[in-house]
Amino acid sequence: MKAIIYSKYGSTDVLKLAEVEKPAPKNNEVLIQVHAASVNSWDWDLLRGKPFVSRLGGFLKPKHNILGADIAGRVVAVGRDVKQYQPGQDVFGDISGCGWGGFAEYVCAQESALSLKPASMSFEEAAAIPQAAVLALQGLRDKGQIKKGHMVLINGAGGGVGTFAIQYAKSIGAEVTGVDTTLKLKMLRSIGADHVIDYTQEDFTTKGQQYDLILDVVGNRSVYEYKRILRHKGAYVMVGGSMNRIFQVIFQGPLISMIEKKRMGVLIHKPNSNDQNTMKELFEAGQVVPIIDRLYPLSEVPQALRYLGEGHTKGKVVINMNYFDSKNPEYI
Known part of the structure; x- marks a missing residue:
């Protein structure tokens, strides 16, 4: 599968588009084909290793080689202990507690991190929420x-x-x-x-x-x-x-x-699928709408992070895996 990877802290120049092995779900995990992933300031901090607290768990080099915590996609496989989800269902969630990995075509996540995506919500909107x-x-x-x-x-x-x-x-x-x-x-x-x-x-x-x-x-x-x-x-x-x-x-x-x-x-960040569901209900009631500033293809995650780091974002920046990429990049 294609993914944006990095092996050392630094600017967006350290990010590379690569072919890596598709993950396999553990017993309590769900394998998701990622349709969209949003960019957060936490991704920016982990990329640079700044502030220093962002290096916890990875003092000299990143603990996780693929950034991206907010994802939305379709379940393609489930571990034997998974009870809530099955292949074919659309889900979204914050996978920061599951090893990150959202800037990729596939990712595994614990079922407790996920929420069902309603049909009225696009994958881009869902990825903007967690x-x-x-x-x-x-x-x-x-x-x-x-x-x-x-x-x-x-x-x-x-x-x-x-x-x-x-x-x-x-x-x-x-x-x-x-x-x-x-x-x-x-x-x-x-x-x-x-x-x-x-x-x-x-x-x-x-x-x-x-x-x-x-x-x-x-x-x-x-x-x-x-x-x-x-x-x-x-x-x-x-x-x-x-x-x-x-x-x-x-x-x-x-x-x-x-x-x-x-x-x-x-406020200490606490990923919570129940709170994701609360925001989903507000979306369905027409009271909350994710504001999406820009869409980028997977290959342009570095540009998306750079734009976020400039501080001019209106709402969210979202990576769309199916977004048209005119550059046709070569993979390493």
Whole structure:
């Protein structure tokens, strides 16, 4: 089968399109023909080996040679202990806990990581959901305890997590403010944001507005700046950001929470098929639609990752295995 592989940390130049052996499912695994896979910031971090924590399990070289955690495809074989799925069914899921491997024509995954794909959902839409939508759901619902009528601010609202977060918050009945660059503001309004702030033109931490819940996808401001715009008994949830900012929230957040009754914490990524199903139900109800910025063929995973790394993505970047590739690349 064809796959994008890498054997050392570095830029997108270390990625190669290669012919590798098709995997065989273990007793509790499902073999999936991948139709689509989405690109996440975690792929970008694992490619570069930065921040250093991304090297856990692979200090000198990558633990997994094929990136890609969010996949959607068709079951072609199952292990003898698999109960939920059978060949011919369409599924999607986050396989980061199953060895990665989504940037390939076939991949094996544990059945517990998967959800059935509804017929009304394309493979590209399904691949866009697992990590980003689940992070948005867990950040707002579980960590942030969002309620109807809450004033919610989403910093980094134009990316994968942010676009799902806006739509989920609106489905709950919250009033949502999205923060991002100029080029993304129109899109933020189109998916339901009540207010938008261009961070290149305005400092949202000095506008005087306070919020019940802040979902921070980029982590580019200090914990004290966020504290200032957080209401009493409000919640600040950090989803992404630099290690310095993460450590600041981890170590100083509890003290602020105790003294000022403002909850501040970091969301830990927890793949969850039940949460995937929740987002699937919202999709079927017309309340959440994956925003897909660009499609790339398998051979152009390096370009897709490079585009993601530039930080200009509107929603998700998706790899479509059947996407037309005019370059007709040679495989190593």
